Amino acid sequence: RADAMVLGDYHCGRSDPEVLQATYQMIRDLQPKKVILHDFFDGHSVSHHAEKEPITQGIHQIQDLGHSSLEQELAQCGDELRILADMADEIVVVMSNHHEFLWRYLNEGRFMKDKENARFGLKLASYMAEQDLNDPVEHGIRMLGNLPKNIKFLSRLDDYKVRGYQLGAHGDKGVGFGYGSMKSKEEDYGQSVSGHVHKAQSMRRTH
Numbered sequence: 001r002a003d004a005m006v007l008g009d010y011h012c013g014r015s016d017p018e019v020l021q022a023t024y025q026m027i028r029d030l031q032p033k034k035v036i037l038h039d040f041f042d043g044h045s046v047s048h049h050a051e052k053e054p055i056t057q058g059i060h061q062i063q064d065l066g067h068s069s070l071e072q073e074l075a076q077c078g079d080e081l082r083i084l085a086d087m088a089d090e091i092v093v094v095m096s097n098h099h100e101f102l103w104r105y106l107n108e109g110r111f112m113k114d115k116e117n118a119r120f121g122l123k124l125a126s127y128m129a130e131q132d133l134n135d136p137v138e139h140g141i142r143m144l145g146n147l148p149k150n151i152k153f154l155s156r157l158d159d160y161k162v163r164g165y166q167l168g169a170h171g172d173k174g175v176g177f178g179y180g181s182m183k184s185k186e187e188d189y190g191q192s193v194s195g196h197v198h199k200a201q202s203m204r205r206t207h
Contacts, residue, residue: 004162005032005088006193009039011098012077013067027087035088036160036167038195041077041137043101045070045117046110070102070117074140078147085148092160093153096170096195099137103128106136165205166192 007023027035044067050058062068084091105111106128111121123143124136131139138153154160160168171185171194183203185192191205201207 002030002032004034004036004167005030006036006167006195007038009096009098009195009198010037010080011042012040012080013073014042014044024087027084031088033089034092034162035084035090036092036094036193037084038094038170039096039098040081040093041096041099041102042073043098043105045073046101046105046114048101048104048108048110068116070140071120071144074137075144077137078141078145081141081147081151085150089150091148091151092167093138093151094160094168094170094195095135095154095156095158097172099135102136102140164191166190166194169194171196 005027044062047057047062050062067073081091081093102124106121106125109125111118111125114121120140124140127139128136135153135155141147154168156173158168159166166189169185169189169192171192185194186203186206189206193207
């Protein structure tokens with residue numbers, strides 16, 4: 001069995017169906033002990049990009065596709081995690097920039113002007129106010145249903161290493177939370193496998 005499989009950015013609810021089925025098949029064939037997920041939560045229901053691009057993002061990518069409900073998006077994430085949890089010993093959800101869409105949405109108070117998501121957003125904002133920097137994505141998913149015990153959510157500061165490779169960093173952040181270039185990732189993490197760029201990149205033992 002493979003010790004771990006690091007998947008490309010998942011973007012639950014926006015994944016290509018053929019890619020998703022191929023991913024399931026790879027997991028079944030390789031039987032990894034651990035599956036590492038990047039950008040698992042897409043955040044389309046709360047994306048700040050929709051404010052900057054109200055037609056292409058707000059109408060075409062959100063309203064037309066039925067992606068405007070935060071509660072529905074988080075529920076779909078929970079359903080997907082329960083499927084994946086049966087495929088490996090441990091599922092690890094890496095803190096990623098798309099997960100922070102929700103933190104930003106709540107912290108900026110945008111839920112107050114979002115009629116569809118205001119009630120659920122208020123519940124999450126209340127939690128965030130009490131728990132400070134805890135992940136509202138994880139809490140929102142757990143609010144909507146129990147998750148298997150083999151699912152682990154990481155924070156930005158968590159290490160997660162397998163055979164000496166850093167697997168707990170998404171790859172978007174570098175030194176001082178600046179831009180995460182290949183050079184900065186090599187300097188920061190040593191040997192690592194990360195996500196974020198939506199393409200294959202490799203430099204020595206940084207991938």
